[in-house]
Amino acid sequence: MERNSSNLLDEVLGNFNDFNPTSSSNSTTIPKKGSVLLIKDCVETSGAFVIHHLLKRFLPLSSFIFVSLSHPFSHYDRILRKLGCNLATHRDNKRFIFFDLLMLGCSDDNAKGLLIELYGKIQKVVDDIASNGDSSKHITIVIDDFSLIEVATKGSFNQSLDFLRYCYTLTSEAGCSLVILTHEDIYSEEENARVVLQMEYLANILIKAEPLATGLAADVHGQLTVLNKGTGDTSRRGSMNKLQNFHFKIKENGVDCFYPGKQT
Secondary structure, three states, X not given: OHHHHHHHHHHHHHHHHOOOOOOOOOOOOOXXXXXXXXXXXXXXXXXXXXHHHHXXXXXXXXXXXXXXXXXXXXXXXXXXXXXXXOXXXXXXXXOEEEEEHHHHOOOOOOHHHHHHHHXXXXXXXXXXXXXXXXXXXXXXXXXXOHHHHHHHOOOOHHHHHHHHHHHHHHHHHOOOEEEEEEEHHHOOOHHHHHHHHHHHHHOOEEEEXXXXXXXXXXXXXXXXXXXXXXXXXXXXXXXXXXXXXXEEEEEOOEEEEEOOOOOO
């Protein structure tokens, strides 16, 4: 059950990064360039476990630039240790570059320049990795979570949208992958909802975490709806606009994913 349940989420993330989930850690497969993964959750059901699983699965294969707006490094390090991944070691080896946005400091006077400064730091890391001349190195940029950017910038809608577009340019200019987690129910006003619509438009794969439609259950913590929009690659036309739905149960050392009614 453990192996099969993890394969559902591995399949989704494997399609995103173009890694073969069954391949060995010595795989030389290069991730698909320019992929964007959007994870939407809500107050009742967090989708953060998808990011944790992604880090555990792909840190040996990709360098990560992690932008955190909700938790310090110790939070992620503690969770990943339970999953069998030493995040501190990857940070020391410069495969995991962590930016704590709230630690950068934000006041009314510098709110406008905060995201410009942050993007400059991200771009510098990308340039430094590229300057090493190793074309096999892939970079994944993670934003956790995007809905808090407006809080950090004192409610600036335009700055949040600009930052999103700046990060997206790195998927085409530098071949980076982009992972975004956001609270969908935060964007209730029509203008702010445009941010989510923009993210959905840019994303190749959308994952929505939400409570069960039938209510709470002891053995099921929620459901994931996955939309794989595919890419322009003609060899992948069969997977375009593929919709999947499965349930999940979060455990201390991982997550079980299974189709409705298939849990054993």
